[in-house]
Amino acid sequence: MCAVRDLTKTYPAVRGRRGTPGTPEVRATDGVRIDIRRGEIFGLLGPNGAGKTTLVRQLTGLMRPDRGSVEILGHDIVRHPERAARILAYLGQESTALDELTVSLAVETTGRLRGLDVRSARAERDAVLEELGLSALASRPLKKLSGGQRRLACFATALVGARPFLVLDEPTTGMDPVARRAVWGAVDRRRAEHATTVLLVTHNVIEAETVLDRVAVLDRGRVIACDTPSGLKEQVAGEVRLELVWRERAPLDVPEVAALRDRAVESGRRWSLRLAPEEARAAVAAVTGGAAFAALDDFTLATPSLEDVYLALGGSAGSVRGLVKT
Amino acid sequence: MSVVPAEVLPGAARADGNRADHGPDTEDGGRAVAVLGPRARLWPALAAVYRAQLSRARVARIPLLFVATFQSVGIMVLMRGVVDGGGEARAVVAGSSVLVVAFVALNLLAQYFGQLRASGGLDHYATLPVPPAAVVLGAAAAYASFTVPGTFVTAVVGSVLFQLPLTHLWILVAVVPLAGAALAGLGAALGLLAPRPELATLLGQLGMSAALLLGVLPPGRLPTFVQYARDLMPSTYGVEAFARTFGPDPDWAAVLLDLGVCAGVGVASLAVATWAYRRAAVR
Known part of the structure; x- marks a missing residue:
């Protein structure tokens, strides 16, 4: 339904001006290959600067790739970028085009610009606002709403004038649980009734784990893994995560603790370790008994989550060591 | 939270996964090409953008319009001590009135589009099937409408x-x-072409200053090369047309000619603004 092949985009190097250093050439997407199936919620996960937004901009016809192809529902988007607007609805991160409008007018105007006539634009507006629980806010300008409410209003504009493909760039940022449920409820209804496909860009790993059918992990412009959330988690299966929180500082005079230090990712009083189950058991025994226990504030032992996968795969640029067994 | 697995959905093609390996060039004839959604037609889209932009006026534009009007009235009061009636007075009044248009249509619209472009707000319009001309014309028409009361x-x-x-x-x-139309097109083009929003603001202010200098000051007192610059300013022809009508027996043919030039420049500058919008929307 959406096939991306060898998609590459390089931002040219910027020469430094006086006082400011230049930036080198950046390959924002590098030979990206993705297949999104009809009716699925497909996620793009990755750290900041991984190329998620650049990829989405190329899929929505907002940016021309240097090479590669994008085909959505049989249409070549690289050759005909203007067709993207007639196939998909895009929810970007910015709402500046709508900020000064009331919720009601923002949704109605967007519907009309998606080709609806006045009457159906108003009917769809009322239905979508009702569905998302926004009716009470309909006459308030977006600017006056809280971040989560504004985001929900922008999401409403993406739903009006139904499209078979929704591209949502961090749709639930700043939302409370009620608003989040409204969003995923609305998405599920459209999937069940119209087999709507969703491409979701997200940072929120917990949300990704619950809503996504499949996820592609991006790092430095490349897809480094693509599978179901549980499939990805299998890649780090067999290890558990041990979090240790020390009262003041780690008791490095205890030899077992000193030995663990090399494998820990430290942030302040907190150590994060990925260990084989028997190693973890030994480590827990070491820190909960004897001299180390006095220095221990808290500890947790958990099976790997998608967050571990995310950090393990996408966090190569950071300080967190990889988890994936090769 | 998602309750519907992809497999059970109508039309969810599991075979997609296999086909994925054949690459993009396997156009098997059976593949369905989706029907494109409707396109927004020019006039309804223009009307929708116009209405949305006009509604913004209630929030922020009215105070600015007061500023524009007081500014023009202030200039006329100042000029009263300088000009001594007759042709010069006509030029001052006509120039000050059109200056309100220049302030809002050129200066504010350049700022608006400059900020919209810089903040990524253009993406909203660019991912809707709306003709670029509708966005530019709708915004320009709304800004031009703001100026009507102040001009009068x-x-x-x-x-x-x-x-x-x-x-x-x-x-x-x-x-x-x-x-x-002429000034709003110019303003929109400046806003959309400026690489940074600060530059868009600056260009808008410069255009505004040019309209002030070249439109309000009686042309007879300007140096020759400034008079040539005056001929290049699109608002000049509006000022001239308006100034002629104050005479005891206006030369209507000349008024029409001036308005015709104004309309021509308007069409051209809106065309440039539409091109600039396309260029700014797809980078």
Whole structure:
């Protein structure tokens, strides 16, 4: 339904001006290959600067790739970028085009610009606002709403004038649980009734784990893994995560603790370790008994989550060591 | 939270996964090409953008319009001590009235589009199937409409101040939209082409200053090369057309010619703005 092949985009190097250093050439997407199936919620996960937004901009016809192809529902988007607007609805991160409008007018105007006539634009507006629980806010300008409410209003504009493909760039940022449920409820209804496909860009790993059918992990412009959330988690299966929180500082005079230090990712009083189950058991025994226990504030032992996968795969640029067994 | 697995959905093609390996060039004839959604037609889209932009006026534009009007009235009061009636007074009143249009249509629209482009707000319009001309024209028309009350107030105050006849003020009905189109197109193009929003603001202010200098000051007192620059300014023809109607027996052919030039420049500058929008939307 959406096939991306060898998609590459390089931002040219910027020469430094006086006082400011230049930036080198950046390959924002590098030979990206993705297949999104009809009716699925497909996620793009990755750290900041991984190329998620650049990829989405190329899929929505907002940016021309240097090479590669994008085909959505049989249409070549690289050759005909203007067709993207007639196939998909895009929810970007910015709402500046709508900020000064009331919720009601923002949704109605967007519907009309998606080709609806006045009457159906108003009917769809009322239905979508009702569905998302926004009716009470309909006459308030977006600017006056809280971040989560504004985001929900922008999401409403993406739903009006139904499209078979929704591209949502961090749709639930700043939302409370009620608003989040409204969003995923609305998405599920459209999937069940119209087999709507969703491409979701997200940072929120917990949300990704619950809503996504499949996820592609991006790092430095490349897809480094693509599978179901549980499939990805299998890649780090067999290890558990041990979090240790020390009262003041780690008791490095205890030899077992000193030995663990090399494998820990430290942030302040907190150590994060990925260990084989028997190693973890030994480590827990070491820190909960004897001299180390006095220095221990808290500890947790958990099976790997998608967050571990995310950090393990996408966090190569950071300080967190990889988890994936090769 | 997601309750519907992809496999059970109508049309969810599991085979997709296998086909994925054949690459993009396997156009098996059976693949369904989706019907494209409707396109927004020019006039309804223009009307929708116009209405949305006009509604923004309630929030922020009205105070700015007061500023524009007071500024023009202030300039006329100042100029009263300089010009001594006759042709110069007509030029001052006409120039000050059109200056309101320049302030809003050129300066504010350049700022608006500059900020919209810089903040990524253009993406919203660019991912809707709407003709670029509808966005540019709708916004330009809305900004030109904001100027109508201010222009009339300025023209009436000016006419009273300089004892000019109010008989032909109706010509503003033609002058405002035509000068407005020319200046709004210029403003939108400047805003969309400026690489940074600060530059868009600066260009808008410069255009505004040019309209002030070249439009309000009586042309007879300007140096020759400034007079040539004056001929290049699209608002000049609106000012001239308006100024002619204050005379005891206006030369209507000349008024029409001036308005015609204004309309031509308007079409050209809106075309440039539409091109600039396309360029800014797809980077």
